[in-house]
Amino acid sequence: MVAIETVLDATMEHIVLVYTTLLISIVISIPLAFLSLYSKKLAFLVMKFANMVQAVPSFAVVAIMVPLIGIGFTPAVIAIMLRALLPIIKNTYIGLSNIDPALIDYAEGVGLSQWQIHRHIRLPNAYPAIFAGIKFAAILANSIAVLTAYIGSGGLGEIIFQGLIGYNTKTLLIGAIPAIVLAILIEISFTAMEKRLTPTHMKE
Amino acid sequence: MQNEKLFDRIDYIRFKNITKKYGSSFAIEDLDLGIEGGELLILIGPSGSGKTTTLRTINRMIEQDSGSVTINEIDTRELDPVRLRRNMGYVIQNIGLFPHMTIAENIGLVPKLGGWDKKKIEDRVRYLLDFVSLPPDMFMDRYPRQLSGGQQQRVGLARAMAMDPPLLLMDEPFGALDPILRKQLQKEFLKIKKEIGKTIVFVTHDIEEALILGDRIAIMNQAKLVQVGTPEELIFNPVNEMVASIVDTDRKFKHMDTLKVKDLMSIFEDRYMIDASLNACDAVDKMTRSDVETVFVFKDGEVLGQIRMMDLMKCKEENIKVEELARPVKSFKPLDSVAFALSDMKKSGEYLSLVMNSSKPVGILVSDEVLLKLI
Numbered sequence: 001m002v003a004i005e006t007v008l009d010a011t012m013e014h015i016v017l018v019y020t021t022l023l024i025s026i027v028i029s030i031p032l033a034f035l036s037l038y039s040k041k042l043a044f045l046v047m048k049f050a051n052m053v054q055a056v057p058s059f060a061v062v063a064i065m066v067p068l069i070g071i072g073f074t075p076a077v078i079a080i081m082l083r084a085l086l087p088i089i090k091n092t093y094i095g096l097s098n099i100d101p102a103l104i105d106y107a108e109g110v111g112l113s114q115w116q117i118h119r120h121i122r123l124p125n126a127y128p129a130i131f132a133g134i135k136f137a138a139i140l141a142n143s144i145a146v147l148t149a150y151i152g153s154g155g156l157g158e159i160i161f162q163g164l165i166g167y168n169t170k171t172l173l174i175g176a177i178p179a180i181v182l183a184i185l186i187e188i189s190f191t192a193m194e195k196r197l198t199p200t201h202m203k204e
Numbered sequence: 205m206q207n208e209k210l211f212d213r214i215d216y217i218r219f220k221n222i223t224k225k226y227g228s229s230f231a232i233e234d235l236d237l238g239i240e241g242g243e244l245l246i247l248i249g250p251s252g253s254g255k256t257t258t259l260r261t262i263n264r265m266i267e268q269d270s271g272s273v274t275i276n277e278i279d280t281r282e283l284d285p286v287r288l289r290r291n292m293g294y295v296i297q298n299i300g301l302f303p304h305m306t307i308a309e310n311i312g313l314v315p316k317l318g319g320w321d322k323k324k325i326e327d328r329v330r331y332l333l334d335f336v337s338l339p340p341d342m343f344m345d346r347y348p349r350q351l352s353g354g355q356q357q358r359v360g361l362a363r364a365m366a367m368d369p370p371l372l373l374m375d376e377p378f379g380a381l382d383p384i385l386r387k388q389l390q391k392e393f394l395k396i397k398k399e400i401g402k403t404i405v406f407v408t409h410d411i412e413e414a415l416i417l418g419d420r421i422a423i424m425n426q427a428k429l430v431q432v433g434t435p436e437e438l439i440f441n442p443v444n445e446m447v448a449s450i451v452d453t454d455r456k457f458k459h460m461d462t463l464k465v466k467d468l469m470s471i472f473e474d475r476y477m478i479d480a481s482l483n484a485c486d487a488v489d490k491m492t493r494s495d496v497e498t499v500f501v502f503k504d505g506e507v508l509g510q511i512r513m514m515d516l517m518k519c520k521e522e523n524i525k526v527e528e529l530a531r532p533v534k535s536f537k538p539l540d541s542v543a544f545a546l547s548d549m550k551k552s553g554e555y556l557s558l559v560m561n562s563s564k565p566v567g568i569l570v571s572d573e574v575l576l577k578l579i
Binding site for chain 1: 263265285286287288289290294296297298300302303304305313314317373
């Protein structure tokens with residue numbers, strides 16, 4: 001039987017792991033997506049890399065961390081980030097570049113600077129796409145954070161693996177159910193936020 | 205700095221030996237052209253003739269390879285492009301309203317970036333919306349896609365005038381509209397043009413539009429300026445076959461007397477028809493959806509009159525039916541003479557009339573400024 005504190009601690013660890021990774025991913029992805037607008041080469045590399053890493057099984061990404069940087073919290077963060085970065089970069093880049101060229105042309109024609117075009121035109125137009133990317137990344141991070149328990153990240157995965165190894169269904173469920181609940185909460189809260197942040201003109 | 209006015213008024217814009225090449229082909233070849241302050245100059249020609257390129261050298265969206273553009277004797281290359289552009293209004297074909305901003309935000313964007321305070325921006329937006337016949341309270345908080353094509357085009361014009369620039373650059377502003385709507389907006393624009401007294405450079409590929417709006421018309425072909433002159437000069441003294449065929453001298457103007465209403469009318473469509481019992485506000489919605497500015501009111505298959513969107517705008521204040529607002533409309537038969545119909549319309553100040561075959565509407569006749577000049 002697992003003590004209630006253990007479950008709470010594991011849940012906390014899990015949440016910290018997921019949101020730390022998510023935050024770092026956002027901080028890295030969004031500037032990278034903006035830079036990609038200026039360099040076709042960078043955009044190509046980023047997209048290529050994004051699609052490739054998407055194809056690699058999550059567990060393999062986690063496993064490969066061990067020989068490269070060892071075990072613990074940091075390798076776990078990097079492993080999760082590798083998967084979580086990509087939906088955000090990809091969506092942000094698509095959101096920023098998928099804009100009617102006539103709008104950009106017009107903005108230049110009335111004397112908006114590049115910075116002002118980003119700030120007032122491209123970014124607000126890309127909000128829904130960026131947000132969809134972040135939501136997907138959060139769900140992905142939550143599920144990979146279970147796997148990273150294998151490389152010593154702590155979190156709910158640890159309890160699940162204990163349950164699996166010892167054929168103990170109860171322990172397994174005590175780990176798995178909070179992980180599922182977390183996933184559902186992420187989905188619900190992000191969807192609610194998305195609704196609030198989507199500009200009125202894009203609703204309906 | 206960037207918001208300071210460069211010129212209070214335009215005295216003269218001069219293109220001197222402008223050449224622009226893409227690879228080995230000319231976009232503009234050795235263009236010399238002068239634009240007088242206060243005039244509306246049309247640039248017209250087939251696609252690829254260099255008309256838009258020429259327009260875009262004025263605000264430096266395109267930099268010429270050689271030659272110079274001077275405004276009031278100031279070479280545009282000596283000016284900061286951002287500052288230069290803030291001193292001109294710009295209207296483009298796809299209108300380019302920002303979909304994520306309300307109408308008020310769209311019009312107020314450049315003033316906002318120029319550091320105007322909220323109150324001043326709102327006053328300006330209200331003034332401009334009024335000016336283009338869109339009631340501010342009804343439209344300020346809407347998004348562009350909630351507007352009809354004609355309404356969006358008006359907002360585009362209002363936006364271009366936000367900073368009250370002395371110069372307007374218009375790149376096929378009515379190009380995406382259907383013919384009847386286009387004529388209506390041209391007509392309104394002609395009125396506005398007289399009121400604002402700005403210098404306007406206007407690109408189009410529609411010769412009728414050019415003849416209606418232009419004080420002078422510059423005809424371009426294959427990167428070169430072919431002829432520039434007033435509409436009458438081009439019609440009566442074209443320099444070559446190409447100009448003659450563009451202004452359509454032979455087909456239309458020389459046979460004025462034999463033209464019939466049916467030759468000039470647009471085909472009647474159901475969307476121009478509205479039921480007399482409809483509530484005025486519902487009529488506004490219906491017209492916005494079907495993208496028309498004027499409709500004809502029918503009751504039991506009979507025409508009661510016409511009604512313009514503008515007449516309905518106060519629908520919220522007084523709850524009435526379109527029936528009560530319909531204004532009389534002239535109607536002609538398909539085989540009536542155009543000269544007769546147009547002068548009749550002009551006399552009563554109408555610019556739209558119905559073409560009826562016995563009691564069935566078959567077409568719409570829009571007044572034609574150019575033909576009227578020649579009658």
